[in-house]
Amino acid sequence: MRRALVVAAAASALALSGCAALPATPGAMPTDWVPSPSAAPEQNNVALSPDGFSAAQRMTVRVRNSGCGAVTTGSGFALDAFTLVTNRHVINDSATLEISTHDGRVIDVEAAEVTTVADLAILKTTTAMGGAFAALAQEDPEEGDAITVVGYPNGGRLTTTTGVVLGATTDPVENNSGGAVGTVLATTAVVQPGSSGSPVLNEDGEVVGVVYAKNDANQSFIVPVSMLNSLMAQPKLLVPQSSSCAAASSGSGAAAGVN
Amino acid sequence: MTRSQDATTDEGTTPSVGDGPMLDADRDDEDTIILPRRDPSEEPTEVPPDDDPDPFIEDEPSPAEDNEEKPATASAVPATAGLERYSPTGPIPVIGEANPITGALPVIGPVYPPKPRRPWIIATCVLGVALIGAGYLGWRMWQINEEWQAYSDDVTTANYDLGEQIASVQQNLTEKQQEVDLLSQQLSTSNDRLTDVSAEKAAALDSQELTSQVITTLEETLSLGQAATATLNSCIDGLEQLTTYLEAPEDEYDPEQIAEYASNVSDLCDNADAATVRFQGALTE
Numbered sequence: 001m002r003r004a005l006v007v008a009a010a011a012s013a014l015a016l017s018g019c020a021a022l023p024a025t026p027g028a029m030p031t032d033w034v035p036s037p038s039a040a041p042e043q044n045n046v047a048l049s050p051d052g053f054s055a056a057q058r059m060t061v062r063v064r065n066s067g068c069g070a071v072t073t074g075s076g077f078a079l080d081a082f083t084l085v086t087n088r089h090v091i092n093d094s095a096t097l098e099i100s101t102h103d104g105r106v107i108d109v110e111a112a113e114v115t116t117v118a119d120l121a122i123l124k125t126t127t128a129m130g131g132a133f134a135a136l137a138q139e140d141p142e143e144g145d146a147i148t149v150v151g152y153p154n155g156g157r158l159t160t161t162t163g164v165v166l167g168a169t170t171d172p173v174e175n176n177s178g179g180a181v182g183t184v185l186a187t188t189a190v191v192q193p194g195s196s197g198s199p200v201l202n203e204d205g206e207v208v209g210v211v212y213a214k215n216d217a218n219q220s221f222i223v224p225v226s227m228l229n230s231l232m233a234q235p236k237l238l239v240p241q242s243s244s245c246a247a248a249s250s251g252s253g254a255a256a257g258v259n
Numbered sequence: 260m261t262r263s264q265d266a267t268t269d270e271g272t273t274p275s276v277g278d279g280p281m282l283d284a285d286r287d288d289e290d291t292i293i294l295p296r297r298d299p300s301e302e303p304t305e306v307p308p309d310d311d312p313d314p315f316i317e318d319e320p321s322p323a324e325d326n327e328e329k330p331a332t333a334s335a336v337p338a339t340a341g342l343e344r345y346s347p348t349g350p351i352p353v354i355g356e357a358n359p360i361t362g363a364l365p366v367i368g369p370v371y372p373p374k375p376r377r378p379w380i381i382a383t384c385v386l387g388v389a390l391i392g393a394g395y396l397g398w399r400m401w402q403i404n405e406e407w408q409a410y411s412d413d414v415t416t417a418n419y420d421l422g423e424q425i426a427s428v429q430q431n432l433t434e435k436q437q438e439v440d441l442l443s444q445q446l447s448t449s450n451d452r453l454t455d456v457s458a459e460k461a462a463a464l465d466s467q468e469l470t471s472q473v474i475t476t477l478e479e480t481l482s483l484g485q486a487a488t489a490t491l492n493s494c495i496d497g498l499e500q501l502t503t504y505l506e507a508p509e510d511e512y513d514p515e516q517i518a519e520y521a522s523n524v525s526d527l528c529d530n531a532d533a534a535t536v537r538f539q540g541a542l543t544e
Contacts, residue, residue: 004382011389022396025403026410033421052446062461066468069476073465098464104457106464155465157458 056160056201057102058131062152063109063123063197067095073155077199077207079136081128085228086197087212088114088121091241097123101131102158113238118182118227119173119212122238134199136232137206140224141185143167149189149211149220151198163189163220172221173213184221185209191220480541487534494531497524 049055063074063086074090076099084099091097097109111124141147145165153159166186191198191214200209200222209222231237501524504517 022399023403023407025406029410029413029417033417052450064461064465064468066472069472071465071469071472073461100457100461100464102457103453104460106460152458152461155462157454 051103053102055132055205056148056150056199057158059134060102060150060152060158060199061129062100062155062158063090064098064100065091065094066098068093073152073194074196075151075194075198075211076123077134077150077197078129078131079122079232080133081130082125084123084125084129085134085199085210086121086123087119087210088241089119089212090196091121091123094241099123099125099129101129103131105130112241114241115231115237115239117237118223118231120210120223120228120231121241122231134207135205136229137202137204137208137225138229140226141165141200141202141208145208146203147187147189147208148201149187149191149195149198150201151191151195151211153192153195155194161189161191163187166219169221172215182227183224184212185224187220187222188218189220190218195220476541476544480538480544483534483538483541487531487538490527490531490534494524494528497527500524 049058051058059078061076061078061084063076065072065074070093072090074086076084076086076090078084091112091114094112097112099107099109101107107125107127107129109123110126112121113123114121143165147163147165149161149163151159164187166188168183169186171182171184187200189200189211191211195211196213198211199207200211202208207228208225210225210228211220211222213221215221497520501517501521504512504520
């Protein structure tokens with residue numbers, strides 16, 4: 001009998017303990033079902049383009065060398081609105097220099113500076129080039145790195161080619177008018193005459209070199225960006241280039257400047 | 260169970276199996292009811308039904324009962340037999356001879372112990388409280404269920420609204436994506452066309468510049484030709500005049516002057532030859 005009472009009391013207590021397990025009443029209905037964003041969208045201005053062209057395409061220009069009874073073309077890339085980089089042999093023997101942007105604008109070059117330590121030249125324009133500007137890498141590319149070359153081969157349309165770095169080598173251009181350029185880099189990117197001065201970009205879109213020559217095996221040679229950085233850090237290495245039709249001494253032989 | 264302690268007679272004597280022989284001597288033959296002698300071995304040994312009104316209350320043997328039954332069952336019942344239900348097995352032991360009982364059949368009525376009522380009251384109260392609590396719980400759960408049902412209806416309605424909005428947005432997104440794809444394709448085509456046009460413009464400018472240089476060169480060549488022609492004409496005119504001077508009478512012109520003129524004409528012709536060479540050289544470039 002007592003056992004039955006204890007069981008009944010326990011059952012009652014268990015039943016009453018259900019009060020504590022009663023489900024809660026629903027809260028108020030939310031008025032806004034749209035969740036707030038957890039993170040702000042990334043501002044990736046590099047990927048954005050005002051005209052559909054990439055930054056590499058917008059910073060690459062076509063250089064026209066008019067003078068001395070001939071018209072030659074090369075490529076270059078903008079460092080800022082009024083400054084661009086190309087090869088020295090592109091502007092040799094020039095009466096006038098003009099550049100054409102990716103969208104067809106033609107801008108006159110008012111001054112040119114060259115150096116004897118590398119096949120590089122710095123040009124100043126009369127008006128702003130617009131478009132994008134190059135970001136120079138701090139280190140040279142290593143063997144096996146993928147590269148992209150943007151330029152105007154054969155003076156034609158804007159073209160993008162890819163390749164890999166083969167490694168460092170000596171300057172293959174014989175009778176280089178500018179003298180020794182020290183160690184250069186060989187790549188597998190296919191270039192043509194007119195690609196001289198084209199920017200060589202790494203996978204991050206940084207300029208790691210400047211195309212200046214090719215050989216019969218379709219290997220291209222680039223001036224490493226470390227040389228360009230040294231040149232920009234030491235303006236004394238640059239000398240003005242006069243607009244005159246001096247005797248041309250472009251490279252020739254196994255490897256030649258691609259102008 | 261046989262409650263031997265509850266069986267009383269009218270005379271207040273307590274019948275006992277062991278008392279049989281002693282009662283037989285005092286019985287009158289006329290009042291004697293002769294009970295048939297039963298053979299214990301022929302009777303069933305089933306356990307008589309329990310007349311206990313309260314099966315949950317264990318029987319408590321009285322001290323008198325214990326004293327009376329101990330001599331008869333001392334060898335068969337253990338000391339704790341009083342706390343357990345007596346379940347005899349085997350033949351009922353009979354001590355002495357059974358004698359007929361005379362007189363009126365004794366009426367034996369059950370005598371129950373007083374029932375404890377407090378547990379029932381407590382149980383009733385507890386169950387009543389439990390019933391009230393269960394009722395409250397049911398009512399409260401019904402209320403909460405109603406609220407949740409209303410909430411579920413509201414959520415369902417809101418879900419349908421959101422579903423319509425999502426469908427609309429998805430349709431709009433699909434249309435926009437198609438427009439973006441179309442515009443991207445158009446932009447790509449425009450960029451290709453712009454690149455081609457830019458290249459054509461650059462090539463045209465190259466050609467223009469080259470043509471300009473050719474024109475300049477031709478103009479220079481033409482100038483050289485004109486100069487050569489002019490000097491040649493002067494040479495020819497001088498030679499013709501020199502011929503006239505030489506064909507005239509000897510005393511008409513001073514021979515020294517004729518010789519000087521001939522020298523000048525020779526210079527003119529030399530210049531004409533040089534101009535002609537330059538012109539020819541320009542033509543061959």
